[in-house]
Amino acid sequence: MSSNALVQLALTATGYSQKELSLKLGVSPTQVSKWKKGDYISFEMEGRLRELAQIGDLDPDVVVSAGSLEAAKKWQRLIAFLANFALEGAETGYTTVPLQDELDLLIGATVSILKEIGAPIPPAYPRDIDLNFDDAWEDEATDCALLDAIEANPYSRTILAIFRALNDVYGFYAAYLCELFDREELGLMETPAENIEPGLIELAATKVDVDKDFAPHFGRFRAKIRADYEKWICLVKDKAFQAGVPLRAELLNLVYDSSDALSHKAEAESLGFNAGRIHPDIYMNELLVGMRVIHQVLPAILKKLGIDEEFKLDPSELSLGDFPRPEDD
Known part of the structure; x- marks a missing residue:
């Protein structure tokens, strides 16, 4: 969360000057200036600023990017719908926890990815996806029209593709990596490898075919994410080797395999088809x-x-x- 965005929204919603806001909060104007520069903000002060800004639990960066609170709420509804739709279509045998979004982190992560690939959400919510999701799954004609609209818009189409890829990426992670973080002898906690799980949605985005005209920075984004994940996963492999812990799959597949390939591997693991197989790392x-x-x-x-x-x-x-x-x- 950006403290700068939250302060700006509070100032806009109240019409206060920076000095008036500091008096309202009982802090110095210097402290408000520090928040505007990105300094840490306490949980208590965050709550008070959210109340003044009237944004509820919404990510302030999303509200600023969307251009208004109403538009941000529409993006939130769209992303929640697409997440549920993708989650229901998962075929890995594992539940894609990030798509359940119990901590309300999905919208912020999604908007951040769009920004990084060079396709920030527009200041005005697109009319063609200003849809009534409450009527979804009522009848076939309505559902077809709704899904056609989602596929026709580059933003909703890309978001849905990322969420579907996240099913496959998370499934492979759940099948082959997750348990390694519970192994105390590996000592993976408090190492850079901790970034693997929270960044899976970014890795999923690298698996998607994106129009370069829509997302001109996609290639640079993919190269960065892959480089980060290669370092983190090689760290896991090194730790496993040193501790004599065998791996049940080539973990770098998570980085370089397609979504479909990851899905098949995860599904095979969830169904027990790999129970009798031994990964070459074990032989080595x-x-x-x-x-x-x-x-x-x-x-x-x-x-x-x-x-x-x-x-x-x-x-x-x-x-x-x-x-x-x-x-x-």
């Missing part, structure tokens, strides 16, 4: 453990046999020699 871990055992045991055996000083390894004996090669088949 077993090989390394075996090599370490040999490295410790073999010298002791050679010494016990009294041949430790005379034994010389002949590298030529390690080649394929007369054994059949693949190309000989």
